[in-house]
Amino acid sequence: MIKGVLFDLDDTLYNSSSFASRARKEALRAMIDAGLKSTEEDALKILNKIIEQKGSNYGGHFNDLVKAVNGTYDPKIITMGIITYHNVKFALLRPYSDTMNTLMDLRSIGLSLGILTDGITIKQWEKLIRLGIHPFFDEVITSEEYGLGKPNIEFFNYGLKKINLKPEEVVYVGDRADKDMVPAKNVGMTTVRILQGKYSEIPDDISDYSIKNISELSKIIKTLI
Numbered sequence: 001m002i003k004g005v006l007f008d009l010d011d012t013l014y015n016s017s018s019f020a021s022r023a024r025k026e027a028l029r030a031m032i033d034a035g036l037k038s039t040e041e042d043a044l045k046i047l048n049k050i051i052e053q054k055g056s057n058y059g060g061h062f063n064d065l066v067k068a069v070n071g072t073y074d075p076k077i078i079t080m081g082i083i084t085y086h087n088v089k090f091a092l093l094r095p096y097s098d099t100m101n102t103l104m105d106l107r108s109i110g111l112s113l114g115i116l117t118d119g120i121t122i123k124q125w126e127k128l129i130r131l132g133i134h135p136f137f138d139e140v141i142t143s144e145e146y147g148l149g150k151p152n153i154e155f156f157n158y159g160l161k162k163i164n165l166k167p168e169e170v171v172y173v174g175d176r177a178d179k180d181m182v183p184a185k186n187v188g189m190t191t192v193r194i195l196q197g198k199y200s201e202i203p204d205d206i207s208d209y210s211i212k213n214i215s216e217l218s219k220i221i222k223t224l225i
Contacts, residue, residue: 001169001224001225002111002169002170002171002190002221002224002225003111003112003165003169003170004111004112004113004114004163004165004169004170004171005106005111005112005113005114005170005171005172005173005217005221006113006114006115006116006159006160006163006170006171006172006173006184006189007113007114007115007116007117007172007173007174008115008116008117008172008173008174008175008176008180009115009117009119009124009127009128010117010119010127010175010197011175011194011196011197011198011199012173012174012175012194012196012197012214013095013096013099013131013133013214014093014094014095014096014099014127014131015094015096015196015197016197017197017198018092019088019089019092019093020056020089022088022092023084023085023086023088023089023092024044024047024085025040025044026084026085026088027062027080027081027082027084027085027088028040028043028044028047028081029084030080030081030083030084031043031062031065031066031077031078031080031081031084033080034076034077034080035070035074035076035077036065036066036069036070036077037069037070038069043065043069046065046068046069047061047062047065050064050065050068057118057119057120057123057144062077062078062081062082062085063078065081066078066081090130093127093130093131094131095131095132095133096196096213096214098213098214098215099131099133099214100132100133101215102214102215102217102218103133103136104136105218106217106218106221107136109221109222109225111221112138112163112165113136113137113138114137114138114139114140114141114159114162114163115128115137115139115140115141116141116155116156116159116172117140117141117142117143118142118143118149118150118179119142119143119144120142120144121140121142121144121145124140124142125140128140138163139159139162139163141158141159141162143155146158150176150179150180150183151178151179151180151182151183152183153183153186153187155183156172156183156184156186156187156189157187160187160189166188167187167188167189168188168189168190170189170190171189171190171191171192171220171221171224172184172189172190172191172192173191173192173193173194173214173217174191174193174194175193175194175195175196175197175199175200176193176199176202177193177199177202177203177204177206177207178204180193181193181204181206181207182206185206185207185208190208190209190224191206191207191208191209192207192208192209192210192211192217192220193207193209193210193211194210194211194212194213194214194217195210195211195212196212
């Protein structure tokens, strides 16, 4: 019997891919205007390589970019990028259109809800609060808090311990097969993959259910209660 749902956050409850891409491009334009010696296209290639190498949660993307392009540390250019990025990001930050109604529906049938996400705790909480969905969750569990992230099975077991439920009592909802579905399935949770964001076209044969819209989640879970 299902008693709870653990959610990934980025590209699961809101469109992380589209807003981040837009925010980075706007930040680069502002940095070039402030003195970054690069075209927007070349700067984006360098920035994407830095993100790939050091991860999206690394705090020095723009620092490394300025050093790589201009050969020196320039706080004005870096700050211009950071401010523009955050201004654009938070202007665009919205949950998927059916996220709020789905969370309300799951709460109404008495389920415990939690977030299990890679990321820096403060940043993930900031997203939840700005999205306006933080009151729905009993626990918000991050890789920074635990010290390990996805796809480590220990991280998923830690999430289960935090919400005080057994694997067979929990549905895990995420957007990635490799980092969400595989470890969640391996610890014994029922898995639902939402086909949204930049990983949506990558096939998998492990998810118990696949959905294109989060509004489909309630119907699935109600059959499992």
